[in-house]
Amino acid sequence: ELLRQRQQRIVLPCAQLLIGQTRTIISNWMAYHKLCKLVNRDIKYFQQYLEELYECQTSLNKNQQLILNTRTNTQQMNKALNKFLNEYVMCKTCRSVNTNLLKKNRLWMVECQLCGSQTTVKKLQWKKM
Template sequence: MEIFDFSKPKNIKKVKAAKKVLAKAPGVNKQQQNKEYYDWALERITQLLMEHNLPLATPTRKLLERPQIWLLGPKRILWRNFVPFCNEINREVQHVSQYFFLELGTEGSIAGESLIIRKKFTSTKIETLIKQYLKEYVLCSMCRSLATSIMKDVESRLYIQECKICMATKTVPKLKISNMEQI
């Protein structure tokens, strides 16, 4: 009577599984089938969106031009492409400039298509404030589109941002201006 039988493999299940894998004919594996199904489903969803709701089917990503910041002496900076930036995001020049003056804690003026800020700041600081402004006052919270507008609700006296793509609405905070007006 033998205690150990070396003629049989120890784990018969593993051997059978390996034989099944080797015996399979080469073909399409499961990952490739899943990818093909995903691509088909994605095309189908895009096709349905285009048939029923065209604005949601088209990509809405828009690249904004970087701010062109120049130094004007030791205590002032010039944002050269300020008015085109405001036009690109569909906001009033006065509203955007007041936001930047409040956030930077300084004063300034608009000269032609430029914004003059009476303090020295880096372009990264301005870019950070642009991102904050876009997040608060421009980007739709649902579809992340730039195609929004701000209107004042007469009854509640709140400012409401409405998206032109998905028709979502949200309230936005008022800007407090130094002469006690609010935009």
């Protein structure tokens, strides 16, 4: 059972973008929402991560699509998702995605539910959304 949990695979959504002159719209944002739910993260954390990474503001439109106030492409967006998962989701010890993001003593930590290891992660400027 433990081995089966450890080998859990997640399917990453490929970014579907509408690229304009000054902004990018992620048209399949709900796929990212489902992924974040699957890996036990609030979608707002990934949205805030994108804001910090691209140094821009984001918003949701009426169709539940994320609007980035900057230009990007599919390859960069897929890299951003992989980087977020490696930094804030995957256990550094056993590579499991069965983790929690916790704040302990002013430090943000990824705590693995399988092996019990805790790893500190870079603090994002979480803002209230």
